[in-house]
Amino acid sequence: FVLSNGLKVILAQRSSVPVVNMQLLIDAGFAADQFGKPGQSNMAMTMLREGTKTRNSLQISEELANLGASVSNYANLDNSILGMNALKSNFDKSLDIYTDILLNPVFPEKDFERVKKEQLLDIKQEQADPVGMGLRILPKLLYGEGHAYSNPFSGSGTEESVNSITRDDLVKYHQTWFAPNHSTLMVVGDITAAELKSKLESKLSGWKQKEIPVKNIANVMMPDKRKVYILDKPGALQSTIFAAQVAPTGQSNDWVNMDMMNRILGGEFTSRINMNLREDKHWSYGAFSVLLDAKGQGIFTGYAPVQTDKSSESIVELKKELEQVLKDKPITQEEFAKVQTNAVLQLPGGWETNGAVLGALQEQVKYNRGNDYWPNYANKIRNLTLKDMQAAATKVVKPDNMIWIIVGDRSKISKSIVDLKLGEIHYINSEGKETKTF
Incomplete structure (x- = not known):
């Protein structure tokens, strides 16, 4: 009302x-x-x-x-x-x-x-x-x-x-x-x-209507090529890697598809990125990808805290996972079926408390998802197909347009990252100010 x-x-x-x-x-x-x-x-x-x-x-x-x-x-x-x-x-x-x-x-x-x-x-x-x-x-x-x-x-x-x-x-x-x-x-x-x-x-009754300013959340263009930003943290015991880009808005009709795709790529413990960098290579305690929703364009980022001496190797593996999901190693039926089943089975437990229901309502209101969003959510997941997952990966993941941020001990990681020829290198601090190269 x-x-x-x-x-x-x-x-x-x-x-x-x-x-x-x-x-x-x-x-x-x-x-x-x-x-x-x-x-x-x-x-x-x-x-x-x-x-x-x-x-x-x-x-x-x-x-x-x-x-x-x-x-x-x-x-x-x-x-x-x-x-x-x-x-x-x-x-x-x-x-x-x-x-x-x-x-x-x-x-x-x-x-x-x-x-x-x-x-x-x-x-x-x-x-x-x-x-x-x-x-x-x-x-x-x-x-x-x-x-x-x-x-x-x-x-x-x-x-x-x-x-x-x-x-x-x-x-x-x-x-x-x-x-x-x-x-x-x-x-x-x-x-x-x-x-x-x-x-x-x-x-x-005394709280009166008024107009508010219009926030600029217009779509922005992605860079036409990869850029690399190295932030120096002298003495850092590990390097923290972000591979980020803007993502579709949280108001997208196919948000569920994109969320499910991300679970497979890097959103869960058994996802591709974590199984590679943690379970197979042992270079990280946990590496993931995150799809952050917003009213305007959101953020999609790969994220990996890794041991310092494996910084450039980890970048190569993360880049490989982001590229392969689009072409050389598409999502399999087995991967899809597992997250699809888990997502449906998790639903009842997700609404046990009033707080949990409030959280779900907040998501519905924030992104104009309509009153039928949650009642139809389980069916939406059940009706997804492998083709939907691949389309979501193509829509979200743009490896050639990503901004890479690596935070670590520059004296130990800079040369090997430069040698990767990943993209134009910038040395900056956390406030975005360019810092001198060695």
Whole structure:
């Protein structure tokens, strides 16, 4: 149903346990930093429950604890999320605190300085961690300047941008992006639609509709040839390899096909990439491929942390797996049947809790997959064919257009990587600045 202020509400009624779980999906997320400063969404959502016009953060925590309720507040790439878990018997009082946090945050100055310091420390940690280093620069290399997805993957921003964020920036963020007509509330638990609607109308009638800025999530072109970026981490005990490219949007009708194909290639423990680099070669504790969905183009990346002295050999093997799935070694019926059966058998266990159902609803809403997506999901998987898998591989995997990022001890890995003649070599740091060659 839809409230009078335009807020869409989706209810999955489950009365087996007397609790109500809810999540508000706001159309903002890290991508909204395009209109502010990198790291702003993350900071605003972290600070949301630090205080309202009538409650400070300690009062909020104490009241929630006394009611047996909890509130979660965070952002991801496309959305900012405010969640609540509450007992049915205390739902009204819990909802009162929840809507207060949603509508009346004050972003107190004393807490603002603390949260800013914590976010700067998060950036430092990412800059010291090989995976964090790669993920800080990967979006900018894939999407380019000016795109809503081009900031560091974690949403933490840069040291320069976070240092420049003011309390007023957070107030403006809340005023700009928190709009009921650009949000969806998902509710799972022991409550009827009639009950829920009347309670929400009374609490949220003052939350007014508004228009929000349009994020630039337009499709980008892939590079016409491979590029290689080496990030130096002196003394690194292993090298971390990414082979990445943009991927089709999470709103694609054939997303299930692409997800199943990726399970075979590198998405599961028994996938091709892991069986090669871990089980056969023993060069890695775990090597995979990841297909990340987004409202715009997502990311497809091969990922392998490997022993330093096998860096170039591992690149060769990863490249081989990405190329062979398209031509020389197509997906087999045996590989397909195994993941197809597993995917169907895993479904019932995947929806045991209210939280799991909320997660499924979030996916459905985020990517406009429609109300029949989950009821038909098992049949969709059962009806897939080997031909669908091969078509998905051709659609997703583009080995000739990939960006390779290798994080490791440059003095030990650079020469052997250059000798591979994989593509144009760049030496950069985690913020994308070119560093001098030896």
